Amino acid sequence: MRRPVVAPALSACVLAVVCGCAGADEAQSGSSGAGAAADSASAGTGSGSGSGSGSGSAELTSRLVDPDGREVGVATLTEVEDGTQVDVQVTGLPPGFHGFHLHAVGVCEPDSPSPADPSMTGDFLSAGGHIGAGETDHGEHAGDLPLLYVTEAGTGTLTAVTDALTLDQLTDGDGSAVMVHADPDNYANVPERYAPGGPDQMTRNTGDAGGRIACGPVEG
Template structure:
């Protein structure tokens, strides 16, 4: 037999009332601490825009037990796979210079390189994520968990940004029969994911 919503609400209210009546100062402190901890993993969000200022979608970050959950929702893109990375500078300027190379300009170069890019090569950067697949209807959804960065790492002094690249990410997985000397510098930098298609500052 199903319990009605009203009955469930009354039972819940009664339980809260009984707990409140019997709670001492120590128990109240425990309740307050638990509530504060529950809000600690709310996380951050980036709103993605293309170089013309059109909305492309959002990417959210939240703390989970295994690390950081990343959820991307995009629309209006051509079908196919796209490289998805977190970049190390929270600036998404459509026509801008790269922080480490002022002579090089282009879409969203202001966001710098991949998060953790100074300590590793692709695909071992902290900001390297699985590729995003967009359907024939122009919609893309990705949910993944990474332990390479925490939500708080995205809010350092210069911030961070999420980048969708124009092509798929090969993760520097170049078979030796194609490249006997191994992946070149471009492949080890970005996974040959192409130009920067959309960018969003992590807020």
């Protein structure tokens, strides 16, 4: 399976990232300051441009809510030449970088049990783990996306293109969900000088991105 990449943390698939945040506005892939800032990164081969959408391309939508049920953003997922383009806009979230992923189950319920272990409950655990979790370590999951950056004003935007997933895969039998986490994602990138034994299992699973603060089922 091809996988999404954000240099240097993500690897193994074509990924183009363009993120920006308006100063009045987790632009997950990186931007900061009170004014407008934008970063872009791309990796891959071929001549396709990654961030353009084709005419008449299919589109899915995810409306993000917080654990109180308040709508805090919307994501659109569009079929483009290089794969699947994810565009997200959020508002009212804590400032800083946040883990941003596609999760395996299209159910977003507060204080809910995990499908893998019903004894574990928490906000949006109903959405399961990252798409592709269990197949490889974090940072190479099909559902891994770049960090979302949120400004001091509580707003952020992100555009990313991944060839690790198709729209059909996002609308399989149990669906999928867009997820924003409370903390930054380290993509299991922990240097040996900090952890001579390497990252622990939790880091390899989730990148230490913390709790789930916004979730939205992917819908047609």
